[in-house]
Amino acid sequence: MDTELQKHYALLLGVGSPWEVKTVDLNLPDKKVEIVLSWQWGQSAKCPECGRACSLHDSAPERTWRHLDTMQFTTLIRASTPRSNCPEHGVKTMLVPWAEPHSRFTLLFERFAVEVLLASASVSQACTLLDIGWETAHTIMSRAVARGLERRQLTALKHLGMDEKSFGRGQSYVTLLTDLAEARVLDVVADRTTAASEQLWATLTPAQKQGVAAVAVDMWEPFIQTIRKEVPQADIVHDKYHVSSYLGEAVDKVRRQEHKELLAEGDATLTGSRQLWLYNPENFTAEQRQEFAALKDLHLKVARAWAAKELFTKFWDYQEEGWARRFFKDWFGWVSRSRLKPMITVAQMLKRHLENILTYLKHHITNAVTEGLNSKIQNLKAAARGFRNFQNYRIRILFFCGKLELYPL
Numbered sequence: 001m002d003t004e005l006q007k008h009y010a011l012l013l014g015v016g017s018p019w020e021v022k023t024v025d026l027n028l029p030d031k032k033v034e035i036v037l038s039w040q041w042g043q044s045a046k047c048p049e050c051g052r053a054c055s056l057h058d059s060a061p062e063r064t065w066r067h068l069d070t071m072q073f074t075t076l077i078r079a080s081t082p083r084s085n086c087p088e089h090g091v092k093t094m095l096v097p098w099a100e101p102h103s104r105f106t107l108l109f110e111r112f113a114v115e116v117l118l119a120s121a122s123v124s125q126a127c128t129l130l131d132i133g134w135e136t137a138h139t140i141m142s143r144a145v146a147r148g149l150e151r152r153q154l155t156a157l158k159h160l161g162m163d164e165k166s167f168g169r170g171q172s173y174v175t176l177l178t179d180l181a182e183a184r185v186l187d188v189v190a191d192r193t194t195a196a197s198e199q200l201w202a203t204l205t206p207a208q209k210q211g212v213a214a215v216a217v218d219m220w221e222p223f224i225q226t227i228r229k230e231v232p233q234a235d236i237v238h239d240k241y242h243v244s245s246y247l248g249e250a251v252d253k254v255r256r257q258e259h260k261e262l263l264a265e266g267d268a269t270l271t272g273s274r275q276l277w278l279y280n281p282e283n284f285t286a287e288q289r290q291e292f293a294a295l296k297d298l299h300l301k302v303a304r305a306w307a308a309k310e311l312f313t314k315f316w317d318y319q320e321e322g323w324a325r326r327f328f329k330d331w332f333g334w335v336s337r338s339r340l341k342p343m344i345t346v347a348q349m350l351k352r353h354l355e356n357i358l359t360y361l362k363h364h365i366t367n368a369v370t371e372g373l374n375s376k377i378q379n380l381k382a383a384a385r386g387f388r389n390f391q392n393y394r395i396r397i398l399f400f401c402g403k404l405e406l407y408p409l
């Protein structure tokens with residue numbers, strides 16, 4: 001055996017005494033390099049549980065680890081790991097310097113795989129690049145997330161977000177707890193019930209919970225209840241994006257009803273106008289702008305509903321609570337007299353929750369961060385078609401949106 005080559009590989013792998021490179025087999029037809037490492041017997045053993053020096057028991061059966069490719073040759077490491085015999089922990093397979101316990105990959109391979117996964121457009125693309133399967137990618141991501149959660153320091157969690165997302169088909173949901181300042185997902189649980197929400201709060205220590213000043217959240221009762229119970233000092237801030245989407249839905253209801261009435265009279269004015277009433281006029285094309293300007297002046301009910309929704313956006317600009325209250329009172333009065341039932345229903349709901357909408361002026365937080373992460377999370381879901389398993393979904397969200405320290409080195 002060429003000792004220079006052995007030294008070269010020992011250096012590349014970062015292994016030293018008591019491990020040594022025994023052989024390097026180059027398999028040209030299979031484009032494979034196999035490196036056999038061996039333990040120099042006579043060295044004292046170390047218990048992997050407590051680290052104390054103890055006697056050697058025997059060696060475990062030979063195992064294989066995948067390493068980074070060498071010049072596009074699949075590179076494998078083979079070794080029989082010695083087993084220690086600790087007076088306290090008994091017979092245990094010792095730790096090896098090139099891999100984490102139970103991993104089938106070397107540390108360098110795992111590090112590289114994490115980098116490729118983070119940089120790839122999709123998990124399947126990363127699988128192709130790394131020449132690994134889905135299961136393997138999932139194992140590497142789970143291990144990375146476990147490392148990241150272990151290392152994570154959660155200090156100064158002041159502004160949090162709690163938000164639900166649909167998951168899979170039908171009425172299943174997951175709930176996310178988000179650190180708004182750092183734009184990171186703290187954890188994900190299945191469902192959007194009181195129990196699910198409590199499970200999320202349980203991931204924080206009492207001290208962390210006491211530091212929370214405000215939580216941005218939808219007007220979803222189970223979330224509101226648990227926030228009051230778990231972080232009673234925190235302000236609840238109902239999200240302006242959710243408020244706007246409630247108003248948008250109401251505008252759409254008014255349009256559908258009016259469209260039906262007009263069609264009954266043979267009037268097709270509102271045909272094909274759905275998007276015009278929902279989209280932000282700032283994003284209209286020239287053609288849409290013209291079309292919309294003509295519609296707006298027709299004294300339609302939907303035009304009044306739309307105007308009420310547009311007017312409400314002013315609420316968020318107030319600096320002072322007193323002014324915002326006065327504005328709301330006027331707006332509410334105007335909507336109440338509008339005879340537009342869907343708008344009145346939403347206005348009454350906003351009135352019931354007004355105290356927790358006004359808190360926005362104090363904290364200026366929204367779940368927009370979560371909304372930004374949403375498209376990322378949406379991609380994870382789309383890329384993982386037929387991917388139903390919640391645990392896998394959680395791992396992916398934390399891997400890509402948790403801002404965790406994922407690397408093994």
Ligand SMILES: [Zn+2]
Pocket residue numbers: 047048049050051052086087088089090
């Ligand atoms: Zn021990």
